[in-house]
Amino acid sequence: MKKYDQLLESNKAWAKAQAEADPTFFEKMAAGQSPEFLWIGCADSRAPADKITQTDPGSIFVHRNVANLVVHTDMxxxxxxxxxxxxxxxxxxxxxxxxxxxxxxxxxxxxxLGLINKWVRNIKDVYVDHKKELEAITNEDDRFDRLVELNVVQQVKNLAETSIVQKAWKKGDYPHLHGWVLELKTGTIKKIYEIEAGELDEIDPIYRFDI
Ligand SMILES: [Zn+2]
Structure with a gap:
């Protein structure tokens, strides 16, 4: 059997097991979705949103890209x-x-690295913004870990700086924004930053829209 056929076989087995455990499972799935969470994660194969949070299909709306970036020109x-x-x-x-x-x-x-450079340029900017703190860290692995964290913080701020999020905040109490980091060595997720809905103080006034 080809490796990719194995994926299809596994899918069949999963669908069968789900239907046996809950005969209405797929009927509910097909009826629509109302997830409470949007997950913006890295495309890395070791960081699958639902697997590591033990959530069922329908729970998390997911967007993944290289290094979990929130880029304002990314349609x-x-x-x-x-x-x-x-x-x-x-x-x-x-x-x-x-x-x-x-x-x-x-x-x-x-x-x-060609096109990749254009994308990770956004992270180089985070590095430059925090150069003093990062270059004071002498151990290279620790510096790398810290940049991973600072990158997440910046991406959360980037979300708060969108008119989409600010418009939603104006109308109500959601969404809350969270910055998390997954530790591959233990499989556990660490909370490192958050912005409660409406907390515009977390972003520079220049990014706040008159909404
Ligand atoms: Zn990654």
Whole structure:
């Protein structure tokens, strides 16, 4: 059997097991979704949102890209964000980074990587913003870990700086924004930053819109 056929076989077995455990499971799935969470994570194969949080399909709306970035010109991310906030009315958005992130590692190097450089340039900017703190860390692994954390914090702020999130805050009490980091060595997630809905103090006034 080809390796990819194994995926299809596993899928069949999963669908059968789900239907046996709950005969209405797929009927409910097909009827629609109302997830409470939007997860913006890294595309890394070791950081799957539902597996590591033991959640069922339907629980988390997911967007993943290299190094879990929230880039204001990224139409893909913005479309996901707008749909999640304005139509699904998610209560929480979590940006989830992970230690050992290849995207963050690439940003710390001077390697010429083509298109990847354009993307991780956003993380280089985070590095420069926190250069003093980062370069005071003599151990390279510790510096790498800290940049992973600072990158997550910046991406959470980037969310708060969107008109999509600010419009939602004006209307109500959601979404709350969270910055988490997954530790691959233990499989556990650490909370490192959060912005409660409406907390505009967390972002510079220049990013606040007259909404
Ligand atoms: Zn990564």
């Amino acid at each position: 893909n991310m913005l479309a996901v964000l707008q749909y999640a906030v304005e139509h699904l009315h998610v209560k929480h958005i979590m940006v989830v980074g992970h230690y050992g992130c290849g995207g963050v590692k690439a940003a710390m190097s001077n390697a010429e």
